[in-house]
Amino acid sequence: MLPSLLFEVMLIGLLGVGSQWIAWRYRMPAIVVMSIVGLLAGPILGFMNPEKDFGELYNPIISVAVAIILFEGSLNLSFKEIRGLGRPVFRIATIGVFLGWVLGSLTAHYVIGLSWAAAFVIGALFIVTGPTVIMPLLRQSKLQPRPAKILKWEGIIVDPLGALLAVFAFEIIAFLTASNPDGSALLIFLAASVFAAVMGWACGLGIGWMFEVGYIPEFLKSPAVFIIVIACFTFADEIAHETGLLAVTAMGVTLANMNISSIDDMRHFKENISLLLISAIFIMVTASLQLDTLLEVFDPSILGYVLLMMFIVRPLSIFLSTIGTVLSLNEKLLLGWVAPRGIVALTVSSYFASILSQAGYADASLITTITFALVFSTVVANGFSIGWLAKKLNLSKEGRPGTLIVGSNSFTVNLAKSLQKAKSPVMVVDSSWKNLRKAREAGVPFYHGEMLSEQTEYNLDTIPYDYLIAASEYDAYNALLCTTFMPEYGRTNVFKVRPYRRNMNDTGDMVRKVGGRFLFKQELTLEDLNQRIRENYILRQTTLTSRYNYKQYLQDKAEETIRLYVIKRSGRVRYFSEETRITPEVGDVLVSLTPPVKEINKIKKRLENQRNNGNGKSQPNGERGGVDQSS
Structure with a gap:
């Protein structure tokens, strides 16, 4: 065990940044290195267990970090960037998400044997890629602009949608299986989601207007943005769990399309903060896993489920949702393969495992194990193969500097x-x-x-x-x-x-x-x-x-x-x-x-x-x- 919590905080930062450096030095996928280092420091060698050591602060720290990362990613979502790509992005974020949810849920029910409630919740979680895993891969792979932009937009847009869809699925199942159905909880959740999106839009407009008229001095702009992001996330999340991610995404997209020079000036600073947070939370989440969870991954049904999700469900949802778009066959093949699941799926899965368990679903304990299996498998597989596959499909810009x-x-x-x-x-x-x-x-x-x-x-x-x-x-x-x-x-x-x-x-x-x-x-x-x-x-x-x-x-x-x-x-x-x-x-x-x-x-x-x-x-x-x- 580590001598103090302060020492553990230092070690998390050191391991996270050290993993990023090793990945850069030896041209390895950063998310793979961080995952392995976190597993070694946590369940394998037993140096630390951040979830246990941080106690009640663990979940808020992870949630705020994910909110800031998602906000920073959404600041890059300028509508000018997807000229000509609006149709495939819209199709993937709507039809593709729906198909991925339904197919993933059916696979979880019939292959692993999960109850319909657990299956539809976990199916919703697994549509999420997100900036925590997509951005490091794009930074590493040098994809051509079109597939790179689509992957970035999909990851950031779908990140909050996956968590919201999981809540929606749980509320629907609870409504359908209740002895005295009451749709008020479902209506409240839908209203809270709309409120979160509107609040994020209003916060974006407000902070942008204050920047433009000079109500916030230059030295306070970065701190002001970060505290408003945290406030926007917290208020929305307190009203309805998981709606905070939707709020910060709406805020980031609003600011990105207001053409405010101050936001552009702060972009590199925010990228550095985001990189540090990604490194830290990857170490924290993987180090908090239990050894029993790692061993359960090798169950044949779980391994079969992971393979079906990677080789059947994801490619099928991409191909069906992009019919009639400008995407080439090679681009569809690449998009159908690259779908690493990340921090949001891992962190939110533990929340749903607890509420499903409280609702009396005995298979809820498997959710964390299945989530880790898919997250680690997709991170490793996509991390090591994206560059090679992009070259084979002639979608890579990598070559001589x-x-x-x-x-x-x-x-x-x-x-x-x-x-x-x-x-x-x-x-x-x-x-x-x-x-x-x-x-x-x-x-x-x-x-x-x-x-x-x-x-x-x-x-x-x-x-x-x-x-x-x-x-x-x-x-x-x-x-x-x-x-x-x-x-x-x-x-x-x-x-x-x-x-x-x-x-x-x-x-x-x-x-x-x-x-x-x-x-x-x-x-x-x-x-x-x-x-x-x-x-x-x-x-x-x-x-x-x-x-x-x-x-x-x-x-x-x-x-x-x-x-x-x-x-x-x-x-x-x-x-x-x-x-x-x-x-x-x-x-x-x-x-x-x-x-x-x-x-x-x-x-x-x-x-x-x-x-x-x-x-x-x-x-x-x-x-x-x-x-x-x-x-």
């Missing part, structure tokens, strides 16, 4: 051409059609638009790109780009180039300290790089070998040579910067901007060899080195 270059000019176009030659995805973005002329003539992929505009956010697919280079002719704009996209791309993957040389005492030089790393060398400007292109400098690829390593390359290169980037044997691109230590190895390809002198000398040598050969003489080739090619 790409580069997004903002600013079209002579140097950036030549840089993009060299990346194209290296088969690395690249895109040149500029708001000036005139500036993009060089990119068009060079056959380089380009996008005409303002990188910071909302329209670009929806129209430009940024999934294939892992690096951003800000190389426009405006210093402050480059710094702003790097600061804006640093949370999305990472501090080490965002670079900027100074446009022109300035006096160090110029106030404009202050932007050099804002966001992003300087590409190549800090004193090297875009003006310098473009001048070298005009002087016929060549972008050269040099493959390092055991006979010609990096040390020899440094000795041989001309003093004016600028090292640009290295293509590792894995295909990963690493850009040179004064803040980044790069040591190219054998097999790596080093790309540099090289003076034309070497090319001229090689031409002279070739001509000399031809003359000597014409005179009957042979000239040995004394050039050592790796494979040296010019772009």
Whole structure:
């Protein structure tokens, strides 16, 4: 046992964040790692049991955390994002949900032998995917935009619906099986659900209006949003259990579609909080499971039920609900497979297990076991297979890390051409059609638009790109780009180039300290790089070998040579910067901007060899080195 509750809180945070880091470091599904770590710390090794240790605080902590996660996810549900996808999303969230509920309930009754009450309750719970499991998978898999958006919308919309449907199913069963049927409880529940949705909408409008008119100062905006989310959830949930999730979802969707800049400014902060909460509650919930529950999972009927839910019920509900939509067969196959159940199903199942038990249903004790079996199976199966399946179905954007270059000019176009030659995805973005002329003539992929505009956010697919280079002719704009996209791309993957040389005492030089790393060398400007292109400098690829390593390359290169980037044997691109230590190895390809002198000398040598050969003489080739090619 742990020495104190404070130590346990620390350990939960450490295990959660540590699991996220391990998943990132070894390219594993984060939810799988967190689940395994939680099981090891809880029922298997017995280090902790958060449900027992936290006592009456356990359920409120989990509920509030789920509410915040669901609210944060719903803030991304802008209606502009699903242009052209409204029909499949609506079909899946309505017809698909109904089919999944009915088919899942029938399967639970006839395969496991659950009573109709328990079967329809558990069938409702299992339509839930939710942001706690979908978001980590989408972050990991690099799906194409259409299936990724559908999965995200389905997870966030269906998350509260599943819990509400489970309550509705229980109330219906209680009404039908009662000796003196009374429909008042059912009507109260329906009224409470409508009230929760209206309250969430009103809270969203209210907080949005207060932000816009300036009634809340900047330093209070994030705390105000979070406390109103908790209040909205609590009031709705106190009126009718499980309606709080509906309230916070309505609040988040309302704010997402009000186009409030303050919400966009806080988005990355909220994403960080959400990530921390997901890590913590996954550890808490899995560590609170009992060892007996884990052993019951291996019952043949439960295993059979899990397999039917994964391979029959889910695919069938997706295929039937999306008939006549724009979705392709491959997209339907992917959506039919990816449906990991998460925290909401686990936490709500214990609540329904208790109320069904109190109502006299003997099989209520199986609900927690069945829920864990399906949650763990889908998390592991989907977590390890989504990337592979997406590639097989040609729905993945994963490949060599790409580069997004903002600013079209002579140097950036030549840089993009060299990346194209290296088969690395690249895109040149500029708001000036005139500036993009060089990119068009060079056959380089380009996008005409303002990188910071909302329209670009929806129209430009940024999934294939892992690096951003800000190389426009405006210093402050480059710094702003790097600061804006640093949370999305990472501090080490965002670079900027100074446009022109300035006096160090110029106030404009202050932007050099804002966001992003300087590409190549800090004193090297875009003006310098473009001048070298005009002087016929060549972008050269040099493959390092055991006979010609990096040390020899440094000795041989001309003093004016600028090292640009290295293509590792894995295909990963690493850009040179004064803040980044790069040591190219054998097999790596080093790309540099090289003076034309070497090319001229090689031409002279070739001509000399031809003359000597014409005179009957042979000239040995004394050039050592790796494979040296010019772009």
